[in-house]
Amino acid sequence: MSLPPYKIKSVEPINLISKEQRIKKIEAALLNVFGLEADDIYIDLLTDSGTGAMSQKQWAGIMEGDETYAGSRSFKRMKKAIRDILGFEYVLPCHQGRGAEQVLDKLLIKKAQIVPGNAHFDTTKAHIENRGGIAIDCTISKGFEPKIEHPFKGNLDLEKLEKVLKDNKNNIAYILITITCNTIGGQPVSLENIKKVSKIAKKYKKLLFFDGARFAENAYFIKKREKGCQNKTIKEIVKKMMDCADGMLMSAKKDAITNIGGFIALRDKELYKKLVPLDILMEGFPTYGGMSGRDMEALAIGIYEGIDAKFLHYYIENQVGYLGKELSKQGIPIIKPVGGHAVFIDVKRFLPHIPQSQFPGQALCCEIYIEGGIRAVEIGTLLAGRNLETGENIFPKLEMVRLCIPRRVYGKDHLDYVNKIITQVWKRRKTIKGLKFLYEAPILRHFQSTFKRIS
Numbered sequence: 001m002s003l004p005p006y007k008i009k010s011v012e013p014i015n016l017i018s019k020e021q022r023i024k025k026i027e028a029a030l031l032n033v034f035g036l037e038a039d040d041i042y043i044d045l046l047t048d049s050g051t052g053a054m055s056q057k058q059w060a061g062i063m064e065g066d067e068t069y070a071g072s073r074s075f076k077r078m079k080k081a082i083r084d085i086l087g088f089e090y091v092l093p094c095h096q097g098r099g100a101e102q103v104l105d106k107l108l109i110k111k112a113q114i115v116p117g118n119a120h121f122d123t124t125k126a127h128i129e130n131r132g133g134i135a136i137d138c139t140i141s142k143g144f145e146p147k148i149e150h151p152f153k154g155n156l157d158l159e160k161l162e163k164v165l166k167d168n169k170n171n172i173a174y175i176l177i178t179i180t181c182n183t184i185g186g187q188p189v190s191l192e193n194i195k196k197v198s199k200i201a202k203k204y205k206k207l208l209f210f211d212g213a214r215f216a217e218n219a220y221f222i223k224k225r226e227k228g229c230q231n232k233t234i235k236e237i238v239k240k241m242m243d244c245a246d247g248m249l250m251s252a253k254k255d256a257i258t259n260i261g262g263f264i265a266l267r268d269k270e271l272y273k274k275l276v277p278l279d280i281l282m283e284g285f286p287t288y289g290g291m292s293g294r295d296m297e298a299l300a301i302g303i304y305e306g307i308d309a310k311f312l313h314y315y316i317e318n319q320v321g322y323l324g325k326e327l328s329k330q331g332i333p334i335i336k337p338v339g340g341h342a343v344f345i346d347v348k349r350f351l352p353h354i355p356q357s358q359f360p361g362q363a364l365c366c367e368i369y370i371e372g373g374i375r376a377v378e379i380g381t382l383l384a385g386r387n388l389e390t391g392e393n394i395f396p397k398l399e400m401v402r403l404c405i406p407r408r409v410y411g412k413d414h415l416d417y418v419n420k421i422i423t424q425v426w427k428r429r430k431t432i433k434g435l436k437f438l439y440e441a442p443i444l445r446h447f448q449s450t451f452k453r454i455s
């Protein structure tokens with residue numbers, strides 16, 4: 001048993017409104033949980049992004065935030081921390097992960113160029129497509145089998161990757177490995193796989209980047225599951241992972257436990273020099289890039305706290321893993337093994353009577369909210385969007401609802417309550433109906449589309 005490596009110093013009240021009110025609220029939000037407001041929600045499992053609780057050290061650091069436009073001390077400290085942990089020499093700050101994606105893609109992606117990777121995150125794919133590029137998913141097939149307990153489901157299929165590179169030699173923008181892989185259940189990538197992808201990237205002379213929002217969790221899984229890594233520290237494993245890549249994009253709102261922020265970290269000075277004007281154009285001067293000085297301080301401190309082995313163990317095993325185990329005990333189908341930052345419900349087995357064309361994951365999110373004021377998020381057909389050429393809905397192999405656990409925020413009683421509420425929904429699952437669009441948003445449609453129930 002591992003104990004929480006922190007105690008609570010500051011509390012934020014939360015309130016559970018009545019079931020009648022919850023029904024009214026979700027109807028007023030036109031069955032999209034993104035339309036709910038903070039005061040309507042008791043437990044918010046929408047995302048782990050920017051929702052973690054900062055430490056006393058981070059809050060103290062915030063008071064030292066240097067808001068100098070050019071040459072901020074806080075940027076210097078942030079760069080030093082990133083260099084120390086990730087080993088990349090050059091750092092471009094960005095306001096969050098998608099800011100980093102926008103800046104990098106503007107330089108590296110030309111029309112019809114390909115970015116092979118493992119189940120690209122939604123904003124990542126949207127930015128690639130926004131530049132006229134194509135994201136090709138090379139994740140191993142086991143990554144899409146919800147019941148298979150593979151230790152590294154985020155791995156890339158090396159044969160598939162090599163075929164994509166061989167067939168499109170002159171048309172590859174870069175290779176991207178997402179660690180951990182959010183879109184298929186917060187699943188890690190092994191160090192062995194990262195090394196092999198790096199070798200292939202070198203063979204074809206292609207740049208390799210990490211989408212490293214949850215790089216520390218990935219290192220934790222490597223330490224726990226990969227042969228020969230048990231005696232290494234998280235920092236040592238992170239270094240080994242990073243040594244394989246040319247750079248990393250990070251949404252710092254996850255494993256660096258900040259409320260906002262991100263960056264591009266790079267090895268190559270020439271690439272850095274080419275990206276600086278774009279950072280200035282789209283994010284801000286390269287010593288703040290869309291972040292305030294205080295946020296850069298919080299990042300500089302949070303990135304160390306994010307790689308703390310005791311914290312990672314407690315978060316991944318005693319919070320995320322605990323909730324997964326409790327739900328499984330009730331017979332609720334979830335993606336196995338449980339991911340790093342969230343438990344993912346396997347919606348095809350939860351609601352087999354609702355076809356993917358009727359957005360069963362979205363319907364389930366609405367029911368979970370009505371049942372107990374808990375907000376979860378759909379990671380399925382709604383999020384997958386449409387095929388750009390045919391305009392048809394993409395029906396992903398995994399239809400999921402994500403219960404994302406913010407870092408250092410909720411306690412065991414909250415998680416037990418989540419288990420109880422989802423069990424109650426599970427018991428009445430056959431009464432749940434599918435949805436159809438009232439309005440379909442044109443880009444990243446899950447955020448803004450609205451729905452009505454199919455009677």
Ligand SMILES: Cc1ncc(COP(=O)(O)O)c(C=O)c1O
Binds near residue numbers: 096099182
């Ligand atoms: C794997 C991954 N990449 C990129 C992003 C985008 O980051 P942001 O939300 O900070 O723009 C996210 C956000 O959830 C993510 O999970």
